[in-house]
Amino acid sequence: MRIAYLGPQGTFSEEAVEIYRASLDSGRYGAFTTGSAHELVQCTSNAEVISTVAGGQADEGVVAIENSIEGPVNVTLDMLAWDVDLHIKGEVLVPIIQNLLVRYETAEAGTGAGVRAITKILSHPQAVGQCAAFLNRHFPSIPVQYASSTALAAHMVADSRESWAAIASTRAAAQCGLTVLLPSIQDKDNNVTRFVALSRDKDGPNTGKCKTSIVFATEHVPGSLYRALGVLNLWDLNLTKIESRPAKNQLGNYIFFVDIEGHREDENIRDALTMLKKKTFYFKMLGSYPTA
Amino acid sequence: MRIAYLGPQGTFSEEAVEIYRASLDSGRYGAFTTGSAHELVQCTSNAEVISTVAGGQADEGVVAIENSIEGPVNVTLDMLAWDVDLHIKGEVLVPIIQNLLVRYETAEAGTGAGVRAITKILSHPQAVGQCAAFLNRHFPSIPVQYASSTALAAHMVADSRESWAAIASTRAAAQCGLTVLLPSIQDKDNNVTRFVALSRDKDGPNTGKCKTSIVFATEHVPGSLYRALGVLNLWDLNLTKIESRPAKNQLGNYIFFVDIEGHREDENIRDALTMLKKKTFYFKMLGSYPTA
Numbered sequence: 001m002r003i004a005y006l007g008p009q010g011t012f013s014e015e016a017v018e019i020y021r022a023s024l025d026s027g028r029y030g031a032f033t034t035g036s037a038h039e040l041v042q043c044t045s046n047a048e049v050i051s052t053v054a055g056g057q058a059d060e061g062v063v064a065i066e067n068s069i070e071g072p073v074n075v076t077l078d079m080l081a082w083d084v085d086l087h088i089k090g091e092v093l094v095p096i097i098q099n100l101l102v103r104y105e106t107a108e109a110g111t112g113a114g115v116r117a118i119t120k121i122l123s124h125p126q127a128v129g130q131c132a133a134f135l136n137r138h139f140p141s142i143p144v145q146y147a148s149s150t151a152l153a154a155h156m157v158a159d160s161r162e163s164w165a166a167i168a169s170t171r172a173a174a175q176c177g178l179t180v181l182l183p184s185i186q187d188k189d190n191n192v193t194r195f196v197a198l199s200r201d202k203d204g205p206n207t208g209k210c211k212t213s214i215v216f217a218t219e220h221v222p223g224s225l226y227r228a229l230g231v232l233n234l235w236d237l238n239l240t241k242i243e244s245r246p247a248k249n250q251l252g253n254y255i256f257f258v259d260i261e262g263h264r265e266d267e268n269i270r271d272a273l274t275m276l277k278k279k280t281f282y283f284k285m286l287g288s289y290p291t292a
Numbered sequence: 293m294r295i296a297y298l299g300p301q302g303t304f305s306e307e308a309v310e311i312y313r314a315s316l317d318s319g320r321y322g323a324f325t326t327g328s329a330h331e332l333v334q335c336t337s338n339a340e341v342i343s344t345v346a347g348g349q350a351d352e353g354v355v356a357i358e359n360s361i362e363g364p365v366n367v368t369l370d371m372l373a374w375d376v377d378l379h380i381k382g383e384v385l386v387p388i389i390q391n392l393l394v395r396y397e398t399a400e401a402g403t404g405a406g407v408r409a410i411t412k413i414l415s416h417p418q419a420v421g422q423c424a425a426f427l428n429r430h431f432p433s434i435p436v437q438y439a440s441s442t443a444l445a446a447h448m449v450a451d452s453r454e455s456w457a458a459i460a461s462t463r464a465a466a467q468c469g470l471t472v473l474l475p476s477i478q479d480k481d482n483n484v485t486r487f488v489a490l491s492r493d494k495d496g497p498n499t500g501k502c503k504t505s506i507v508f509a510t511e512h513v514p515g516s517l518y519r520a521l522g523v524l525n526l527w528d529l530n531l532t533k534i535e536s537r538p539a540k541n542q543l544g545n546y547i548f549f550v551d552i553e554g555h556r557e558d559e560n561i562r563d564a565l566t567m568l569k570k571k572t573f574y575f576k577m578l579g580s581y582p583t584a
Contacts (some may be wrong), residue, residue: 047424068543073361074421093543125417125438129366130338146417146438192543222530229518238514240544243536250361251385251484252532 003164003197004049004058007042010151010172013049016092016195017062028290029090030205045149047075053198054084061198063091070129072243076196077257080286081245088213088287089204091196098127098186101154103176114181116188116270120145122153123167131167133187154178160255197289203264204289210263211240211291214273215256217247218281228279232260235272254280263290296341296350299334302464305341308384308487309354320582321382321496336440337537339367345490346376352491354384359485361478362421366533367490369549372522372578373507373537380505380579381496390415390423393446393458393470398424406473412437414445415459422457425479446470453542491582496558496581502555503583506565509539509547509574517548520571523553527564547574556580 003021006013021038023029041058045048053061061106064073082084100121104126107114113139121128122145127137135144147153150168157166158176165181166172173180196213204210234241238261247253262269264285277283295313298305314332314521315321333350335341345353372378392413399406407430414437420427427436439445449458450468450582457473465472487503488505489496496502509553524531530553539545554561554578569575 020463047428066543067538068538071366071538132367136339188540190318190540190542203537208485222528223525225531226518226521226532228527229521233515233518236514239517242517242546244534246358246360246363248361248482250482251358251486255533 001037001060002039002041002058004041004043004052004061006046006063006149007044008149008151008170010154010175011149012094012096012169012193013062013064013149013195014151015169015171016064016094016193019063019092019094020090020195022089025118030173046073046178049078050076050079050084050086050198053086053200056200059199060089062195063198064193065196066194066243067096067126067130068190069186069188070126073126074245077243077245079176081257081284085242086200086287087200087203088196089199090289092191092195092197092292093210093292094195096130096167096186096191096193097174097184098131098150098167099170099180100182100185101157101168101176102163102181103157103160104179106226107179107181113182116141117163118165119162120164121167122156122164124148124150124153124192127167130186130191134185144172146230151175173200194292203287206263206265206288207290209268209291210261210288212260212262212264212269212288213257213286214260214276215257215286216254216276216280217253218280220253229275231276231279232258233271235262235268237262237272293352294331294333294350296335296344296353297332298341298355298441299336300441300447301442302446302461303441304386304388304461304469305354305356305441305487306443307463308485309358310454311384311386312354312382312487313488313538317384330482331451335560338365338369342368342371342376342378342490345378345492348492350380352489354487354489358484358535359388359418359422359483361483362418362481364537365418366537367539369535371420373547373549374506379495380488380581381491381494382581383584384483384487384489384504384534385584386485387420388478388485388554389461389476390419390442390459391462391465391472391511392474392477393449393460393465393468394455394473395449396471397472398455398457398475404471407492408436409455410457411454412456412461414439414448414456416440416442416445419459422483423465423477426477428462443467458546459539486584495579498557498580499582501583502553504552504554504556504561504580505549505578506552506568507547507549507576507578508568508572509545510572512545520568522549523568527560528560530563
């Protein structure tokens, strides 16, 4: 089986796809995948991971969907809602620890001298957001350049001859031969990114401890969201997530991504969602899968 | 009065602050501001606009809060909820039309030759997101470099000697002496950015056609959001917006930004929000202001 993910080596996505690959081999997702060879397909963006699975160049894909600090990964939510018909068949949680990485030459005179020598900081926009207070405090006037992944930022620093720094994982440091100048620089603890495993046709197995993800839009009339949530409340369903995104047709129109405890095969979920479809003018099932 | 905004000249924020300044002079926000001189204070990020107002280096600030395609401006929502105590006293809607701008030398051989000559595209991440399908279709392999504003991207292209392109407004093109190679390249019509005017101590006047913005968090128990919305439903209040953001303490905990039709001085809004405070464990009034 071919599994697409956001490369290069050293990304948190690589960590997620390896956790997912291990759980496939453990049989967590049923016998059909156990023992098969899982070839990884490197992509250069989250959008490419999703379109690679949708287009059949990979069988499955692992892609970031939300972070506990920075919030939703917009491109993932928007593509799942509008552009592709894929099933979420699993989820993986990866704790995110960001570090300030420099070349050995920048670090060798000590931490203080290394910090003062830095002329530019490179990272992915999400990682920059996760370290915003740190950067404001210690590097208020140093330019920040965005890269398409934290690992690519580390590669760019390693390949340069400049006193640049990358915000990335210790995994990226090890792979690029960079030195950790300052460890664990993210603004908040509890920094976790949630990844989902996508398939063209399969949901995850019903293990008895599952989640079901849906997306819907209500009519733009007073109380419509309240009534939609009332359906879920009536069946005593527990929401573990609700996330709004613009409907993109008019300011003030939203679609809602909701995760519910339970599997779509469960009778109460099936009945509640049958009713919810009637109460919404757009509804899409995204899939059921074992809770991480 | 000093009004902070995201510069340099040519940004959509500049357009917003000029619309706001004109509405101040028209007396829309009451007599206290009419006729006063309104000096503009240029900032280099949305975060700086907000902290400039909170710190007293400006009296008011105009800052982007959401876009109809890309969704919320996370830094604005997060700072209003957690970092500062400011009042929203007005809102401004600015239609966003993005264009592909190049130097005259790149464009002079014609549009097709100009497009083929482009080696790099520069813009603000939000603008890149708004033109994502356009870029995928026409420039799948051309690198995109992020800049801190669309106007800065235009300045960088104008100052270079390269065949670069910027995604920015026609206003930026005029100010930097750039040529519009391809006009109106955003993926969707109805691309509107909503800006809010912030003050340390004043809400907007009650004109009879107002909005009130609040942010709250419910307890992490089943049905808590449903019950909170039930309070607003009980008082027949009309929600014009609901937006979730991570509470940042744990994946799956959210705070909700809600806009309601009406002014906080209105009796039904006051009564409903008094009850809502009792039903939520975090509640913050962000302000009431005339609807744009």
